[in-house]
Amino acid sequence: xxxxxxxxxxxxxxxxxxxxNVDVMAALVRxxxxxxxxxxxxxxxQAVMVxxxxxxxxxxxxxxxxxxxxxPSLAQLRMGFAPALRTVLAALMAGTLARAAAL
Numbered sequence: 001x002x003x004x005x006x007x008x009x010x011x012x013x014x015x016x017x018x019x020x021n022v023d024v025m026a027a028l029v030r031x032x033x034x035x036x037x038x039x040x041x042x043x044x045x046q047a048v049m050v051x052x053x054x055x056x057x058x059x060x061x062x063x064x065x066x067x068x069x070x071x072p073s074l075a076q077l078r079m080g081f082a083p084a085l086r087t088v089l090a091a092l093m094a095g096t097l098a099r100a101a102a103l
Contacts, residue, residue, distance in 0.1 A: 022044045022048065023041065025047075026043075029043060033093075035097065037100055043093065043096045047092065050085070058079050058084060059081075
């Protein structure tokens with residue numbers, strides 16, 4: 001949504017800011033996991049995207065909450081933000097480390 005219905009100038013400013021934030025995150029990640037090397041920036045960019053997706057799914061709409069109430073078998077699809085994000089980031093990190101080691 002952030003990249004729609006905005007001016008090219010506004011979209012460009014938002015993207016440059018996002019890239020700067022990823023660069024800061026990557027420097028922090030590299031401090032603790034230097035073996036990631038250049039993969040740290042890709043990991044951080046992907047982590048930001050994943051966090052947005054997990055946030056959306058962890059905050060279901062009123063209709064989805066009603067569906068969960070109406071059909072308890074759907075409850076397995078509910079997720080807490082922090083546990084789900086930890087799980088997906090751990091998998092992403094493991095894959096990024098494996099790729100870095102293979103290079």
